Amino acid sequence: MIELSQVSRTYLEGSTPVHALLPLDLVIDRGSLVAIVGPSGSGKSTLLNLLGALDRPSTGSIKIDGVELTGIDDDARTRIRREKIGFVFQFFNLLPTMTALENVLLPAKLAGKKDAATVERARQILGRVGLSQRLEHRPDQLSGGEMQRVAVARALMMDPPLVLADEPTGNLDTHTGQEVLKILTSAVDGRRTVILVTHDPRIADLADRVLTIRDGAVVSDVRTQKNAVA
Amino acid sequence: MLSLLREISLRHLVHSPLRTLLVLFGIGLGVAMLVATTAVNRSLVGAFTETVGRVAGKADLVVTNGDVGVPSELVEAILDTKGVAHAAGTLEVITRQPGGDGPLLVLGVDFLGDRYFLPFKSTAGQDAVEDPLELINDPVGILVSRKLAERQKLELGGALELVTGEGTKAFRIRGILEDEGPTAAFGGQVAVMYTEALMLSFGRGERVDRIEIAVAPEHTAAAMQVVLQKVVGGRGRVEGPEGRAQHLAGILGPLEAGIQVAGLIALMVGMFLIYNAVSVAVAQRRREIGILRAIGVSQGRVVLTFCLEAGILGLVGGLFGLLLAHGLAQLALDQTTGNVSQFYAPIQPTPPKITLDLGIYGVLSGMIATLVAAYLPARAAAHVDPVETLRRARSSATARRRLPHRKMLFAGLLCLLPAFATAWLGAEVLVLGFVSLGLFVVAATLFVPSFVLIFRRAMGGIFEAWLGVPGRLAVDNVERSMERSVLTVAALMVSVASGVCIASWGRSLEMSMMDWVEQSVPADVLITAGSPLADQHNVPFRPEMMERLADIPGVDVVQPARIINQEVGPLRLQLLSLNTDRYLAQQERRKRKLKYTEGEVQRGELYAEPRIMLSENGARRLGKHPGDTLEIDTPTGRHKFEVRAIFVDYTSDQGLGFIDRRWFQEYWQDDLVDSMDLYLKDGVDVDQVVAEVKRRFGDDRALFITPASKLREEIRRVVTQSLAILKSTDFITLAVALLGVVGTMLAAVIDRIREIGVLRAVGATQRQVAVSVVAEAGFLGLASALTGLFLGVPMGLVFVRTVALASTGWHVDYSFPAAAAARVAITVVVTAALAGLLPGRRAARMDVTEALSYE
Structure with missing residues (x-):
């Protein structure tokens, strides 16, 4: 479960404070697919960064599975990111010198895991996203959709309870985007939550819950009937 | 714009x-x-x-003859020559003050002769210059420069102690000279004496160092040079x-x-x-x-x-x-x-x-x-x-740039041909030596991309096994930014290679000199005054010192060595005179042998006739071989010496001539001794003899008493000192190159900001990010050290066998400076890694969200 209590984020642009996120209380249950929508600059990515322990709130507290994110040092936050959170970015952000398998193994290796079982798990995940034939290919040998599937596999590698995806289909054509989305939605299970930031209302339609943000504030919080991607 | x-x-x-x-x-x-x-x-x-x-x-003209000087009576002959307006003899002695730290120049001036050249002005004791009789009548009277007086708080009437050929002597200060003209020279470490008093105190005989000549207005210096050279004959050289x-x-x-x-x-x-x-x-x-x-x-x-x-x-x-x-x-x-x-x-x-x-x-x-x-x-x-x-x-993978490493490797191989050719052809031509060094550097630089690629592949697994993901990323990034990596490695490689090259010269010279000293200096103890070696700063002894040293218990033989600079044709040859029979007998006794390259000298041969042995560099420069004749200008005129043998010697980079003391005393009219070499009786303790010499003469004469074992240390010191300037320039080159590593790694960090953000997002700690940057810098350092060592060997060889040979004329056996090379290589690896610390810290502390949104 994710709990946000009076979380806000204010930046300074020069000497001018910019309120990217106004004080927010929010609880997100386990095992749900949550879409965060809103226009550019509304605060969607700011919220995602805070949830992903990439950024610190100006006020308030954030708890993931009861673990408080605020007030802990960088190493502890890194550990949380590594073990509890998976990231999928719009621009894939794979390491260009590593193969698909190595990219997926990256979080595990950073955690010091490099045993055969870990490698086997990485292979399995890549198999699940349909890339069992592309294990040894480097990013420049993969298509956009394939790269994003590798990125999703990387996000799932440590079996995190939370996956955060920032415009995961924003750089893909419709068909490829659908495929990636299918993988992401299938990742939601009883213990894993997936939070997507998107502009695309069709993606939002798939979510269990849609949070709309405008000018740093949640202006609507709609729980929907979950739809399966055809 | x-x-x-x-x-x-x-x-x-x-x-x-x-x-x-x-x-x-x-x-x-x-x-x-x-x-x-x-x-x-x-x-x-x-x-x-x-x-x-x-x-x-x-x-307008000066008459000189190396260190030996010219007979003072020549002044009169020159003054009598038509076309000469003025002429005066000048004597110079370099000495030291007991306990003083620097050399001091004492000028001998003939205050009674032609005063046209007298350029002094005194500030105190004016009489000494205007009315010099008082000074002339005082054999220990001396004038000092204002700078010297101020530096050492000397006063008129006070004493100035100087090391002379007969021991330390106190001189009476009779004037203080304005710091201008000659008194401003030599950093102000200048004193002036009446020529004859100076000759007497320093045992310089009846010779002056040079005669200054002013030509009469109606004559030209060029024409008078020819005329005066005839007057002087072989006793000196007339030149502008x-x-x-x-x-x-x-x-x-x-x-x-x-x-x-x-x-x-x-x-x-x-x-x-x-x-x-x-x-x-x-x-x-x-x-x-x-x-x-x-x-x-x-x-x-x-x-x-x-x-x-x-x-x-x-x-x-x-x-x-x-x-x-x-x-x-x-x-x-x-x-x-x-x-x-x-x-x-x-x-x-x-x-x-x-x-x-x-x-x-x-x-x-x-x-x-x-x-x-x-x-x-x-x-x-x-x-x-x-x-x-x-x-x-779309992906930073698209930014990858490749260098045509195969073509570069081929071009490098092509460069090696002229590099070897110039090294071989230009064995004695300085310019060709430098060209060869340059070509080796170019060739090595062209090899760097291939080397980095191979090395990266060889080390990739090792770095990953050692440092985990950061190690893997470090070596990956080296290959990704090949152009930048290659430049960094090339720059550091040149620094390392220069260091190895200079160290090669030092080591080779030291080893060859040690061998030479071992064979050519069989004495047990060497004694000099004013300087630890018989060089430009030592003060010669009077010959009577020989007998006094021979009286010391345990001393078997005292060998008097006189070494002077002698102009021979275009060369400033060092001329060493010894009692050659005594020397060769001691060589035989100690089973040592000079290293001859042509001919050989037997006992009695150099004594019997005016014969000379030449060092190989001197012989090469003079184009002489055994059997040839060498003409040398001496104070008694030009004399012919038969070249008897050519031998290996490192005394002077200009060359050395070795004659018997008999001929030196006869032709040069000089019986001074620069170094007293003591040969001890069998079984005598060297330390005891050294202690006795110190007890008898040490305090009075500012002696340097060097046992043979210490001579090696002294030579090592001299070799190190001679390389100091080159080493310091090398250090600066290394510093600049390491600044370059900081620049390279900063560039690498900027190039990969987003990637660093991703790494941090997927769980890399700050430390892991910093380690990857430091490891990359260390990898570059390691690649540089290895390529530098490889390049340093041919550079060292070319330097020793071409550049140094052309400069000094010395054939030196190449010796790889293993310790120095290891030191340079380790320094480069460590400092390169350290140079990665700042960019690494910068990368580690990067704001993750900003890094992820970096475009």
Whole structure:
């Protein structure tokens, strides 16, 4: 479960404070697919960064599975990111010198895991996203959709309870985007939550819950009937 | 154009203070090196000119004959020659004060003779100059320079103690001279005595060091030179004062060339730093360049903007370099002066001056180097695709650039041919030696891409196993940024190779000298006064000292050695005279043998007839072989010596002649002794004899008593000292190269900001990110160290067998300086890794969200 209590984020642009996120209380249950929508600059990515322990709130507290994110040092936050959170970015952000398998193994290796079982798990995940034939290919040998599937596999590698995806289909054509989305939605299970930031209302339609943000504030919080991607 | 520069470039310079400072420091050091080395050269040559022409301000011609000097009676003969307006003899003695730290020049002036050349003005004790009778009648009367008096708080009527051939002697101060003309020379360490009193005190016989001549107005110096050479005959050489200065300064040629090359290498390494800095700027401003291109800025203007930006850095860095140059030059001069004074001629150079022309030369060189280095990255900036940069990058994989490493390898192999050819053909031609060194550097640089690729593949697994993901990323990134990695490795490689090259020369020279000392100096104890070696600073003994030393219990034989500078044709040969039979007998007794390259000398041969042995460098320079005749000008005229043998000797880079003391005393009319070499009876304790010599003479004579075992240490010290200037320039080159590593890694970090953000997002700790940057820098250092060692070997060989041979004439056996090479290599690896700390820290502390949104 994710709990946000009076979380806000204010930046300074020069000497001018910019309120990217106004004080927010929010609880997100386990095992749900949550879409965060809103226009550019509304605060969607700011919220995602805070949830992903990439950024610190100006006020308030954030708890993931009861673990408080605020007030802990960088190493502890890194550990949380590594073990509890998976990231999928719009621009894939794979390491260009590593193969698909190595990219997926990256979080595990950073955690010091490099045993055969870990490698086997990485292979399995890549198999699940349909890339069992592309294990040894480097990013420049993969298509956009394939790269994003590798990125999703990387996000799932440590079996995190939370996956955060920032415009995961924003750089893909419709068909490829659908495929990636299918993988992401299938990742939601009883213990894993997936939070997507998107502009695309069709993606939002798939979510269990849609949070709309405008000018740093949640202006609507709609729980929907979950739809399966055809 | 200027608005673009003002609005964009200058703001970036201000907003990236670290990068700006790095470049300024790099250019500054390069320019400082170049300017300082030139200033040092000028100071040295100036000091030589001053040394030679101290009282030659009014002289049109000078008569000299090496250290031996010319008979004083020649003054009268010259004055009687038609066309001579004035002539006066001058004597110079270099001595020391007991306990004093520097040499002191004592000028002998004939106050009763032609006073035309007398350039003194006294501030106290005026009578001494205006009415010199009092001084002339006082055999220990002396005048001192104002600077010396002030430095040592000397007063009129007080005493000045000096080391003489007969021990320490107190002189009475009869005047203090204004610091001008000759008294301002030699750093003000100058005193003046009446010539005859000086001859007496220092046992200089009836000879003066030179005779100054002023030619009558109706005659020309050139014509009189011919006339006077006939008058002087073989007893001296008549020449213009500047000719002699040039002749002496020419000896410094190889040293000058070495220093200048070191300066140029520093500037070239500085260029690499600039290349890196401009590359960083281009990487940082890729998007901005895209915008500029999109709104209509032409490629030419982009190139010009970056070049102008670099030019401004070059100008400011150059000016900063001028500030550093003075201190650096002073440091280098201090190191070099001792060397030059010991081996070439005693000099006291004036502090180096950064003159206007030198300043302009330095700043212009800095700016040109900057512009050349900036051009390539500026051109790359101009080719930035506006469409590509204005949309977010699909993947940083697209930014990968490859070098044509196979073609470069092939070109490098091609370069090796002329490199070996010039080394082989130019065994005694300095320029060809430098060309060969340059070709080896070019060839090695062309090999670097292939080496880095192979090395990266070989080390990839090791780095990953050792450091985990950071290690893997480190080696991956080296390959990804091949161009930058190759440049960094090449620059550091040159630094390492230069270090190994210089160390090779030092080690080879030291080893060869040790072997030579072992074989050619069989004495148990060597005694000198004023200086630990018989060089330009030692004060010769009177011959009576021999008997007094022979009285010491345990001493078997005392060998008197006299070593002087003797001009022979174009050479300033060192002439060593010994009791050759005694010497060869001791050699046989101790089972040692001189290393002959041609001919051989048996006992009695050098004594029986005027015969000479020549060192191989001297023989080569004079073109002499056994059986040839060598004519030498002596105070008693020109004499012929039969060349009997050629042998290996490292006493002088100009060459050494070895004759019997009998002929030296007869022809040179000189019985002084520079070094008393003691041979002890079998079983006698050397330390006891040393202690006894010290007890009897040590305090009085400022003696240096050197047991044979200590001689090795002394030689090692001299070799180290002679390399000090080259080593210090090498250190600066290394410092500039390491600044380059900081620049490279900063560029690497900027290139990969987003990637670092991703790494942090997926769970890399700050430490892991920092380690990957430091490991990459360390990898570059390791690759540089290995390539540097590989390059250092042929460079060392070429230096020892070509450049050094051409400079010194010494055939030295090459010896690889394993310890020094290991030290240089480890230093480079460690410092390169350390140079990665700052960029690594920067990468680790990067804000993750900002890094992820970096475009």
